[in-house]
Amino acid sequence: xxxxxxxxxxxxxxxxxxxxxxxxxxxxxxxxxxxxxxxxxxxxxxxxxxxxxxxxxxxxxxxxxxxxxxxxxxxxxxxxxxxxxx
Numbered sequence: 001x002x003x004x005x006x007x008x009x010x011x012x013x014x015x016x017x018x019x020x021x022x023x024x025x026x027x028x029x030x031x032x033x034x035x036x037x038x039x040x041x042x043x044x045x046x047x048x049x050x051x052x053x054x055x056x057x058x059x060x061x062x063x064x065x066x067x068x069x070x071x072x073x074x075x076x077x078x079x080x081x082x083x084x085x086x
Contacts, residue, residue: 004029007045008084011072017085028083037071 004026005019019025029038036057043053054064074080 004042004045007041008075011075012081013076015081015085019084020086025084032080032083033071033074036067037074040067040071 004022008019009015020028029041033041039057040053050064054060059067
């Protein structure tokens, strides 16, 4: 099973500092992401199948794509990087 840190590192283009530990990371993300975005990120980290994620979050294919793109874009914003890095 992947960790939240590993999943985040896959989506961030340029990470200068190391990420906080898992508990601190979760708290920082709770403040910066919507509940659905956080659930999506956690599902990715757990390796959940895309169709299962769509079903559990009540998303159609188009909305899933939009939410995924928005989440990745947010993870690459400097203010979020600062919040989740040491």
